[in-house]
Amino acid sequence: MSRRKKTSPAEDVVDLIALLPWYVGVILALAGYLLLHRIAIAPLPSALGPGALGNVMVGTMGRGLATAGQYIVPILCLAGAAISAWRRHARRSLMDNVTRSDAPDILDDMSWREFEILVGEGFRLQGYQVAENFEAGPDDGIDLTLRKNGEKYLVQCKQWRAFKVGVPVVRELYGVMTAKGAVGGFVVTSGRFTPEAEAFASGRNLRLLDGPQLHRLLKQARGSASARPDDGNRAGQATNAAPQAAKTAAPSCPRCAQPMVRRTARKGVNAGQEFWGCSSYPRCRGTA
Incomplete structure (x- = not known):
């Protein structure tokens, strides 16, 4: 998939902060303001000798940068935090809409970007750490990078409504996996795979997920994530019941x-x- 090109270093900073949890962006904004504000209000050294003039000029320039930066840095951090919070809300809303629907074409009615977000959220719910590819230019076909138990997995998403994914796509991902040291890979599509693609993936550390399989996987992941708090409550009830049972033991x-x-x-x-x-x-x- 093509990636949006960045236009400035400030945009790079915002995108970097947006990859973090939203509360981390807020913490960075507060820490950045406090640090730069302290520099901005620090008194300038007095020029007592010929060699001190350079120090005064450097201090003046640093104070000027800190004066502007004490507002610019927090704004960039808060912008990244807002984007992170919005993405989190969008991922959860998209996941809810898909998992609650039984329509067979639910995956066909979304954009390729929404499809990648949905796939990433499905892997998050399975315990993977998900890094989305925001880099401009060639991406070797990799849309998501997963990490779990210290191992790396690569994911290629294909939002194709009318075509079957053929063996060239699967073979390309397998080559990138070898080059980047990934232990496994996933090709995910809203459509289907050709028999040749399935035959190539068979026996290799590749998993092919077509539209119906992805829909079932998302529902299972969503159900497992929703059941975890209940499991904790049941465990707590069992823990609380243990002392009571001990009290009534003969x-x-x-x-x-x-x-x-x-x-x-x-x-x-x-x-x-x-x-x-x-x-x-x-x-x-x-x-x-």
Whole structure:
């Protein structure tokens, strides 16, 4: 896929910040302002001798740059943070729309950029770290770079509505994997693959995902991610239930060490009340 060309270093900075979580951009904005503001308000050294004039000029220039930078740097960082937050919201909204729909052509009605975002979010939900390719110029066909357990995987996305992905695309990705040291690769399409492409990928560390397979994979990933909080709640409930079970566990008889059972007093001042009695009663009359 073609990439948007950048026009200035400031845009490069914004794009770099946008790759980070949005809160990191906010932290960088605050830290940048505090640091540059401190430099901007620092007093200039006095020119006491001939050699000190150069220091004064350098200090004046640094103070001027810090005065402007204390506003420019936070603005760039906040812009990147806003883009990061928007992308996160867009990814989740796109994922929700796709996984809740049963329409067979749901993947055909989106742009190639939305398709890449959707695929990336699906891999994120499976525990991969996803880096999207924002570089201008040739990209070797790589749209996403995945990392998991210290290993690298490459992903090529093909948003083709009317064509089948042939073996040249799969063979190209396999060559790039070898050149870049990736342990595996994925070719993902909204359409289908030719039998030749499937035959080439068979037996290699390549996985081909067509439209129906991708749709099922996204639903499974979304369901697994939604179930994790519930699993945590169930684990917490089990943890809380353990002490209660321990409290109600039958104690051992203090006389013969046999397990005790709950009994109900039938007469006397404690009639109607429960107590622990030895299971060997009447041979043993131990109580607790």
